[in-house]
Amino acid sequence: MTEQKQPEIKFVEGIVPDAVEDVVYRMCPMHLMRLEERMKELKKGQILELQTDYEGALVDIPDWCRKTGNELIGVEDTGEFFKFYIKKTVD
Amino acid sequence: MFRVYLDHMATTPLDREALAAMLPFLENSFGNPSRIYDLGSEAKEAIEHARESVARLINASPGEIIFTSSGAEANNLAIRGLAKANERRGMHVITSEIEHHSTLNAFRSLQKEGYVVTFLPVNSYGEVSVEKLESAITDRTTLVSVMLANYEVGTLQAVKEIAEIAHEKGALVHTDAVAAAGNIPVDVRALDVDALSLSAHTMYGPKGVGALYLREGLRIVPLIYSGIQEEGRRGGTENVAGIVGFGKAAELALKHLDKVERVRWLRDKLIEGVLEVEKVELTGHPEKRLPNHASFIVESVDGEALMMALSFEGIYIGNGTACISQVLRASPILLAMGYPAQRAQCSAIFTLGRETSKRDIEYVLSKFPGVVEKLRQISPLWKG
Numbered sequence: 124m125t126e127q128k129q130p131e132i133k134f135v136e137g138i139v140p141d142a143v144e145d146v147v148y149r150m151c152p153m154h155l156m157r158l159e160e161r162m163k164e165l166k167k168g169q170i171l172e173l174q175t176d177y178e179g180a181l182v183d184i185p186d187w188c189r190k191t192g193n194e195l196i197g198v199e200d201t202g203e204f205f206k207f208y209i210k211k212t213v214d
Numbered sequence: 215m216f217r218v219y220l221d222h223m224a225t226t227p228l229d230r231e232a233l234a235a236m237l238p239f240l241e242n243s244f245g246n247p248s249r250i251y252d253l254g255s256e257a258k259e260a261i262e263h264a265r266e267s268v269a270r271l272i273n274a275s276p277g278e279i280i281f282t283s284s285g286a287e288a289n290n291l292a293i294r295g296l297a298k299a300n301e302r303r304g305m306h307v308i309t310s311e312i313e314h315h316s317t318l319n320a321f322r323s324l325q326k327e328g329y330v331v332t333f334l335p336v337n338s339y340g341e342v343s344v345e346k347l348e349s350a351i352t353d354r355t356t357l358v359s360v361m362l363a364n365y366e367v368g369t370l371q372a373v374k375e376i377a378e379i380a381h382e383k384g385a386l387v388h389t390d391a392v393a394a395a396g397n398i399p400v401d402v403r404a405l406d407v408d409a410l411s412l413s414a415h416t417m418y419g420p421k422g423v424g425a426l427y428l429r430e431g432l433r434i435v436p437l438i439y440s441g442i443q444e445e446g447r448r449g450g451t452e453n454v455a456g457i458v459g460f461g462k463a464a465e466l467a468l469k470h471l472d473k474v475e476r477v478r479w480l481r482d483k484l485i486e487g488v489l490e491v492e493k494v495e496l497t498g499h500p501e502k503r504l505p506n507h508a509s510f511i512v513e514s515v516d517g518e519a520l521m522m523a524l525s526f527e528g529i530y531i532g533n534g535t536a537c538i539s540q541v542l543r544a545s546p547i548l549l550a551m552g553y554p555a556q557r558a559q560c561s562a563i564f565t566l567g568r569e570t571s572k573r574d575i576e577y578v579l580s581k582f583p584g585v586v587e588k589l590r591q592i593s594p595l596w597k598g
Contacts, residue, residue: 148299148435149446156442203302 132185135197138208140172141165147176147204154180155187158209162193165211170196176204184209215528218574222416222506222565223365223393224532228459229418235462236420239455247452248442257454264461268425271464272391272410273401280426280444281457285392285413286316287437288426289359291448292388292409293320295434296357297329300386304354308385310334310342310371311550313361317390321359334360339499340369340551347379355385362405363394366534366547366563367498368507370394377406386432392416392424396467397504398474402427414456418568419463423456473568478505480575481566487579488564491586497548497561506566511553514596515589517545517561523589527581532563556595 144161146153154175161171173184181198184207188195196208219227239260245253247261265276282288297307309321311333318333325331332350334342342360351358358380363370377387388409391400396417402410408429415421428434428447440449485508488494493513512520517533524531534545548558564578590596 145431145433146446147433148295150436150439150441150449151446153442153446 132181132195133197134200135208136199138170138172138196138199138206140208141169143172143174145174147174149175151177151179152183155183158184158187162191162209162211167211167214169211171207171209171211173207173209174204175207180205180207216577217528217530218570218577219530220564220566220570220574220578221530221532222567223563224565225415225421226418226567227569228415228420229463229466231466232419232459232462236455236459239458243454247454257452260458260461261452261454264457264464267461267464268412269427271395271400271468272412272427273403274427275430277445278402278427278430280428280447281452281460282424282426282448283422283453285390285411285416285424286314288411288413288424289314289316289388289390290320291426291434291437292411292428293317293357293359294324294437296386296388296409296432297324298435299433300356303384304352304356305329306332306352306355307357307359308332308334308347308350308355308380309359310336310361312336312340312342312364312366312547313359314365314390314392317359317361336550338552339502340364340367340497340547341499341502342371342376344372344375344379347376351379351383351385353383355380355383357386357388359388359390361390361393362400362410363391363398363504363507364498364547365393366532366545366561367509367551368393368503368565369498370398370502370504373405373407381406393504396463396470397477397506399471402429408432414460414463417463417467420456420459423453423460425460470568474505477566477568477570480570480572481506481508481564483572484508484564484566484575484578487575488582491583494586497551497553504565506570508564508566510562510564511548511557511560512562512586513557513560514593515560515562515586516593517559519589520560520562520585523585524581527585529578529581532565533561534563 192213194210194212199206245257247258269276386408390411392413410427413424438449497509521533544555544558
C-alpha cells in the first residue's frame with residue numbers, strides 16, 4: 124500500500140477574487156460547508172477567497188479541491204488567518 | 215389569597231401561547247436539528263422561524279441572531295468574543311459601573327488576562343457619563359458595553375449617543391437589552407449598536423434561552439466550542455423548545471408593545487401612591503426610565519425584609535438584581551449612584567407586566583403603607 128502524499132500548498136499574494144467568504148473564528152466544519160455552498164454559486168473560471176483561522180483547513184481544503192477537481196490556486200497567511208484562493212474549474 | 219406579581223425584571227410568567235408553541239418540541243418533534251431527515255428538519259425549520267421572530271422584534275436580520283442559553287451567556291459572548299476577535303487592534307475596553315453581573319464579571323475576566331478595563335461612573339439618576347466616555351476612549355479601545363436600561367433603577371441610557379462616540383474611534387458597541395426588550399421598542403439599526411443581548415424569560419418566554427444580535431460581517435470568538443450550530447458561532451445541540459418559545463414570546467412582545475402606555479399609566483399611579491408614604495424616595499431617572507419600572511428607597515426599612523413582608527400579603531416585588539440581592543445587602547448600583555450604604559439597603563423595586571391591572575395597583579397601595587409602618591416600628595434605624 125502506498126502512503127497518500129499530502130498536497131503541497133503554494134503560498135501566494137495579491138490574488139483578486141470574484142467572491143469572499145469570511146469564516147474566521149467559525150468552528151470546524153464551517154469552512155467546508157461554506158466552501159461548498161459558495162462554490163455552487165460561482166461560474167466556471169471564477170475565484171473564491173475563503174478566510175479562516177482554522178489550521179486544519181490547510182489539510183481539508185486541498186483535500187476538498189483534489190476530490191472535487193477544483194483548483195487551489197494558493198494560500199495567503201495574514202498572520203491572523205488564512206486566505207484560500209480556490210478557482211472553480213468544474214461545473 | 216389575592217396575588218400581585220410586580221417583579222417582572224427578575225422574570226415574567228411564561229405566556230400560554232409560548233408554552234403551546236413549545237410543547238410539540240418536548241413531545242413528538244424531538245429530532246436533532248442537525249439531522250437532515252424529517253424529524254431533524256422540522257426542528258431546524260422551527261428554530262429558523264423563531265430566529266425570524268426574534269430578529270423582527272429588534273429590526274435585525276435573522277442571520278444576525280445567535281441563540282444562547284441566557285442573557286448572561288449573550289453578554290459573555292459579546293464581551294469576551296468581540297474583545298478577543300479584536301485583540302490585535304487593542305486591549306482597552308469600556309463598560310459602566312452599573313451593569314449586570316454577567317457583564318461586570320466578563321469584563322473582570324478580561325482584566326485578569328491583561329486587558330485595561332474602564333468602568334464608567336454614573337450620576338445620581340444612574341445615567342452613564344457620556345463625558346467620561348469621551349475622555350476615556352482612545353484609538354486602542356475596541357469595545358464599549360453599556361446597558362440599554364438598568365434593572366434596578368429603570369434608567370434608560372444614551373446608547374445611541376454612546377455608539378456615535380465609540381464608532382468615531384473605531385470601537386464596537388454592545389448593549390444589554392434584557393431589561394428593555396419587550397418593555398420599550400428596541401431597534402438595533404436606530405441605536406446603531408454592533409451587538410445586543412436578549413433573554414426570553416424577561417419577555418414572557420421560557421427560562422434557559424437568550425440571544426445575541428451580532429451585526430452582519432462581524433467576527434466573534436466563540437465561548438462554547440462544538441460544530442455547526444448557530445453557524446459555527448455557538449456550539450451545543452440547540453434548546454429547540456426553548457428557542458421556539460422565545461420566538462413566540464418575541465412575536466407577542468412586538469404585538470403587545472401598544473400596551474406600554476397603559477402600563478406607564480398604572481406605574482405612575484403606583485409611584486404617586488407609594489410616595490405618599492413618609493420618607494420614601496424614587497430612585498433612578500423620573501422620566502428617562504422604563505415605563506413599567508418603579509424603584510424606591512424606603513427609609514429605615516431593609517429591602518429584603520420589605521420584599522418578604524409584602525410577599526406574605528401576596529405582593530411580589532424585587533429588592534435588587536435577582537442574582538446578587540441574596541448575598542449583597544446593599545445594592546452596588548445604588549452605591550455607584552452615590553447613595554450611602556445604609557440607604558442602599560432599603561431598595562424596593564416594583565416592575566409591572568402587561569397583565570398588571572388597576573385592581574393590582576390598588577391592592578398594593580392598600581397594603582404598602584401598613585407593611586412599611588410595621589417594619590419601621592421594629593427597625594432600630596427609624597427615628598419617625
